[in-house]
Amino acid sequence: MIELNHVSKTFQVGKKKIEALKDVSLTIRKGEIFGVIGFSGAGKSTLIRCINLLERPTSGHVIVDDKDILKLSKRDLLKLRRKIGMIFQGYNLLETASVYENIAIPLKLEGVAKDEIERRTEKYLDIVGLTDRRDAYPSQLSGGQKQRVAIARALAHEPEVLLSDEATSALDPNTTESILELLLKINAELGITIFLITHELNVIQRVCDRVAVMEKGQIVEQGSVVDIFARPKEAMTQQFIRNESRLSIPESIRRDLLKSGRLVNLTFLGESAKDPFLATVAKKFDVLPSIIAGGIDQLKDQSIGNLLVHLKGDRSETEAAIQYLKQQEILVEEADY
Ligand SMILES: Nc1ncnc2c1ncn2[C@@H]1O[C@H](COP(=O)(O)OP(=O)(O)OP(=O)(O)O)[C@@H](O)[C@H]1O
CATH class of the missing domain: 3.30.70.260 (ACT domain)
Structure with a gap:
């Protein structure tokens, strides 16, 4: 469904070149939850942002549903972005708008009809379990509730793929668990493919089908979560597992x-x-x-x-x-x- 072929991204900072991604190739299959794990600076954010072209690769191809999205017109790119929802560590909610409005306003801007806006907003508020907080403002919500609003806002565009950029990194372990359960539900019940990046091993363990381990802009190991955890080959993967789960x-x-x-x-x-x-x-x-x-x-x-x-x-x-x-x-x- 999504393929990254030999994707590289170099940032020019003054005279210095930073190679954030070096020849990264991976395939995300329809319906799966794919995770990328790596320490800070490994290139995870740059990678996820290349999937919806918030960041344009310096070289390589990004294929979504058999189309090379680097070749799309502006209009087609906008259309494609609607198929790809995104959630972030910082939620990015409108502080002056209610929970309901946070979900409804972007739909209105997109030109969705009024009754359809109501239908979708109510449906996704229910899915994330926030119907009773629809009139609250973000400042009145906990971190986990804010992330639920952000998830409902993304789902309201009825995407095929959800990108999650460290969505649970600012949350405590119990709240993280409840958000991960919500992601599992969205994947299972709505059939949405999820691509997430994280530095937390437990996130990968808990929800992902497949995982790629990133280090210094490269993917050093990838495979099914079970295989990688039971038989990690690369030193980097072993270090991750040892750091967090070894006795x-x-x-x-x-x-x-x-x-x-x-x-x-x-x-x-x-x-x-x-x-x-x-x-x-x-x-x-x-x-x-x-x-x-x-x-x-x-x-x-x-x-x-x-x-x-x-x-x-x-x-x-x-x-x-x-x-x-x-x-x-x-x-x-x-x-x-
Ligand atoms: N817009 C930018 N301009 C210059 N350098 C950048 C830019 N974005 C990222 N980088 C650099 O690219 C490298 C990879 O950064 P990236 O944010 O993708 O890593 P990460 O694994 O997501 O880490 P973190 O979790 O800390 O964000 C880093 O060296 C970073 O400083």
Whole structure:
């Protein structure tokens, strides 16, 4: 549905050239939720803005529904932008207009008929759960409610795609969760394709079908969320996952445990959890495994388990046990650092 082919974007700041995007290619499929994750400055905002040409690529192609949108006339580009809604971290609401008016005014400017404006505004206020706040002003709303208004405003144009630029970054964890649930509902019930950028791993985990990891203007890894989380290949991806979801223990306990064996971080998909791999390790090798810490991350359609395991035994037996674990459907990282 949306294809970026070899897209590059260079900003000229004085004499300096900043390469914000370097040869980025990706495909967003109809009906999916695609996320891009990266640290600040990776190029995510520039990338998302290239999809509706708020930013024009320096080179490459942006294809939407088989059309190269860089070649569209101004009029056709305006038409296309209506198919692509956008929400932002800062909501961008009109402070002097009510919730209802924030949704209705842009429709009026677009020339939508009065009764259609009423129908759509009421429909999307209901979908985002704000019917009872229709007369409130933005200053009377919480951050999560403001983002709901912004989502209703975007949906009221009945887009096929919703672009989300760090939409939950300013929200607390509970509010983030409720907005993510709303995005899942919009995707499932209205069939809207969602492309989002974020620096938060949990956003990707919770809602995305596929993910691309960005670093210094390039995509370093992309694939299904399950694959990337269970088997991250690139150092950057591993760093993201380790930063946020790896288990850690106090240094003194770690040092103690290492005196009598090895420590390993095991990551496995829901279905692999059914295999009694730790019992097998205890049986097969002269090793006593014990679980030091554990957790489960919920992905959109699956769960991923993390265990920090101590393998008690001598070097050769624990090494053989680690090699055995690596042959299973488990990501094994030695945590002896
Ligand atoms: N309009 C601009 N003019 C000059 N440089 C820019 C412009 N927009 C972005 N950049 C530069 O391009 C690079 C990528 O920025 P971008 O905002 O796309 O990254 P990001 O991953 O979205 O980071 P953040 O989350 O901090 O916004 C940065 O070095 C940034 O300074």
